[in-house]
Amino acid sequence: MGKRVAIVGAGVSGLASIRCCLEEGLEPTCFERSNDVGGLWKFSDRAEEGRASIYQSVFTNSSKEMMCFPDFPYPDDYPNYMHHSKLQEYIRIFAQKKNLLRYIQFETLVSSIKKCPSFLVTGQWEVVSEKDGKQESAIFDAVMICSGHHVYPNLPTDSFPGLHQFQGQYLHSRDYKDPEAFRGKRVLVIGLGNSGSDIAVELSRLATQVIISSRSGSWVMSRVWNDGYPWDMVYVTRFASFLQNILPSFVSDWLYVKKMNTWFKHENYGLMPLNGPLRKEPVFNDELPSRILCGTVSIKPSVKEFTETSAVFEDGTMFEAIDSIIFATGYDYAYPFLDDSIIKSRNSEVTLFKGIFPPLIEKPTLAVIGLVQSLGAAIPTADLQARWAAKVFANSCTLPTTSEMMDDIDEKMGKKLKWFGQSQTLQTDYITYMDELSSFIGAKPNIPWLFLTDPQLALEVFFGPCSPYQFRLMGPGKWDGARNAILTQWDRTVKPTRTRAVSEAQRPQHFYTLLKMLSFPVLLLVIWLTLY
Numbered sequence: 001m002g003k004r005v006a007i008v009g010a011g012v013s014g015l016a017s018i019r020c021c022l023e024e025g026l027e028p029t030c031f032e033r034s035n036d037v038g039g040l041w042k043f044s045d046r047a048e049e050g051r052a053s054i055y056q057s058v059f060t061n062s063s064k065e066m067m068c069f070p071d072f073p074y075p076d077d078y079p080n081y082m083h084h085s086k087l088q089e090y091i092r093i094f095a096q097k098k099n100l101l102r103y104i105q106f107e108t109l110v111s112s113i114k115k116c117p118s119f120l121v122t123g124q125w126e127v128v129s130e131k132d133g134k135q136e137s138a139i140f141d142a143v144m145i146c147s148g149h150h151v152y153p154n155l156p157t158d159s160f161p162g163l164h165q166f167q168g169q170y171l172h173s174r175d176y177k178d179p180e181a182f183r184g185k186r187v188l189v190i191g192l193g194n195s196g197s198d199i200a201v202e203l204s205r206l207a208t209q210v211i212i213s214s215r216s217g218s219w220v221m222s223r224v225w226n227d228g229y230p231w232d233m234v235y236v237t238r239f240a241s242f243l244q245n246i247l248p249s250f251v252s253d254w255l256y257v258k259k260m261n262t263w264f265k266h267e268n269y270g271l272m273p274l275n276g277p278l279r280k281e282p283v284f285n286d287e288l289p290s291r292i293l294c295g296t297v298s299i300k301p302s303v304k305e306f307t308e309t310s311a312v313f314e315d316g317t318m319f320e321a322i323d324s325i326i327f328a329t330g331y332d333y334a335y336p337f338l339d340d341s342i343i344k345s346r347n348s349e350v351t352l353f354k355g356i357f358p359p360l361i362e363k364p365t366l367a368v369i370g371l372v373q374s375l376g377a378a379i380p381t382a383d384l385q386a387r388w389a390a391k392v393f394a395n396s397c398t399l400p401t402t403s404e405m406m407d408d409i410d411e412k413m414g415k416k417l418k419w420f421g422q423s424q425t426l427q428t429d430y431i432t433y434m435d436e437l438s439s440f441i442g443a444k445p446n447i448p449w450l451f452l453t454d455p456q457l458a459l460e461v462f463f464g465p466c467s468p469y470q471f472r473l474m475g476p477g478k479w480d481g482a483r484n485a486i487l488t489q490w491d492r493t494v495k496p497t498r499t500r501a502v503s504e505a506q507r508p509q510h511f512y513t514l515l516k517m518l519s520f521p522v523l524l525l526v527i528w529l530t531l532y
């Protein structure tokens with residue numbers, strides 16, 4: 001009999017976990033508090049307690065070829081960036097096609113997860129769940145936490161002097177659903193992330209005036225990248241990641257800032273990030289610069305204080321007669337069903353080996369899936385995390401010792417600070433992280449070998465987008481369709497927009513891109529070498 005695994009949540013992380021448990025011969029039981037799969041992507045008109053909540057106009061910011069389950073490409077007529085309802089449709093089809101629904105107990109809340117008295121020997125957990133007011137307790141050999149981290153709003157009301165006397169309305173972006181209520185209003189949006197920018201742009205069409213207040217600024221990027229391809233299809237490549245790792249950091253920083261400023265000069269729009277070269281997640285918004293040019297949105301620094309009707313900014317300017325304030329200030333994560341010291345084992349910081357395993361518990365039978373965020377899509381990341389975790393539970397992979405894991409965490413913390421700065425989310429470079437995880441399970445694509453045996457595929461894997469199929473191309477868990485999926489990914493990308501075909505489909509030319517990209521760094525390298 002296989003080991004029993006409890007999975008908390010049936011969002012994309014939970015679904016990936018069920019599937020990976022099945023692949024390893026484990027017995028998954030998934031608990032989902034709502035009545036459907038999809039998690040964050042299951043839209044509802046009202047924010048529900050304990051669940052993520054999105055607004056009606058959310059579209060994905062990763063493109064479809066980069067955010068699929070690695071053996072389940074989107075139908076070729078799906079748009080590259082999807083409305084939440086379209087993505088939800090895909091997630092449902094995935095769950096049905098892979099026969100995952102029968103492992104899910106819907107409308108069942110996990111209220112407590114505790115170590116069993118025999119934990120030191122068995123590594124087992126006692127999981128308490130609630131359905132229709134009835135509690136049930138069961139013993140599991142392992143647990144996967146997939147409860148999401150866009151749930152508990154970070155509403156920093158205490159850090160804004162005078163907010164208590166403000167007479168208008170204020171809310172968190174979590175409670176924002178659509179713009180209608182803001183017609184003709186003067187609105188202040190606090191925070192320049194993806195949600196803050198989306199909401200500000202949407203409001204600017206109906207509201208009288210919209211101001212975004214931002215402490216640190218952000219790079220604002222278009223979803224439409226070079227030659228009109230989706231940004232991540234062009235930007236998230238092994239080749240670019242390789243360049244970034246070998247170039248001296250002042251060169252790669254300079255190139256990064258230059259790239260980020262090609263669409264428009266951020267300093268002229270009040271958007272310039274305080275620390276430009278930090279690889280903080282950019283904001284993807286095609287309309288924000290145009291709204292700023294049209295004067296319906298403006299950017300201001302932090303709010304120093306609120307009065308009854310207005311906001312005073314750090315620079316002394318004011319926004320008066322404010323009707324509403326929307327705090328797009330992100331989320332805090334919390335796992336109310338679990339003893340805090342398990343995940344935040346040191347200085348109340350999240351301390352997890354590779355963002356997945358608590359290093360200090362005696363048996364490696366608990367994994368957190370979908371918490372680590374990288375400049376890449378959530379679905380393929382969760383899939384790889386779950387594959388590794390399932391193998392650790394099934395004893396076909398072993399973890400290093402506690403002290404080795406702690407050392408690794410410390411080293412990563414240092415690197416994270418350098419690349420991403422102090423931030424709430426756990427970020428890490430996508431391709432480096434994915435390669436690391438896939439190497440643990442023997443599924444990392446072997447590029448030199450590919451160049452020898454299948455050069456056409458190797459070129460696309462190295463210079464083309466680092467799409468999820470790459471991590472199911474070889475090794476255990478390999479998908480036979482991966483090669484073909486990689487070689488046809490550009491066809492599926494252009495299919496939905498080539499609705500009035502004029503000539504033969506064209507892919508980006510790797511050698512041309514290579515030359516273009518190489519000429520510049522090579523020139524810089526030569527200059528650098530001659531100077532030193």
Ligand SMILES: Cc1cc2nc3c(=O)[nH]c(=O)nc-3n(C[C@H](O)[C@H](O)[C@H](O)COP(=O)(O)OP(=O)(O)OC[C@H]3O[C@@H](n4cnc5c(N)ncnc54)[C@H](O)[C@@H]3O)c2cc1C
Pocket residue numbers: 008009010011012013014031032033034037038039040041050051052054058059060061062067108109110111146147148149150195337369370371376377378379
């Ligand atoms: C506005 C917005 C846009 C985004 N856009 C993108 C994008 O374009 N691309 C991308 O890759 N990522 C995007 N993300 C990130 C997003 O987090 C991931 O895409 C993904 O949905 C995370 O899935 P998850 O399964 O980890 O968590 P969730 O989707 O939050 O699922 C968690 C599930 O767990 C259930 N649950 C929680 N607690 C319990 C409990 N105690 N008992 C039982 N069930 C429980 C919840 O009901 C929920 O169904 C976006 C996020 C936001 C907020």
Ligand SMILES: *[C@@H]1O[C@H](CO)[C@@H](O)[C@H](O)[C@H]1NC(C)=O
Pocket residue numbers: 061062193194195281282373374375376377
């Ligand atoms: C997409 O938007 C979400 C929500 O703001 C964010 O968490 C995620 O990091 C973004 N993705 C990228 C690749 O920037």
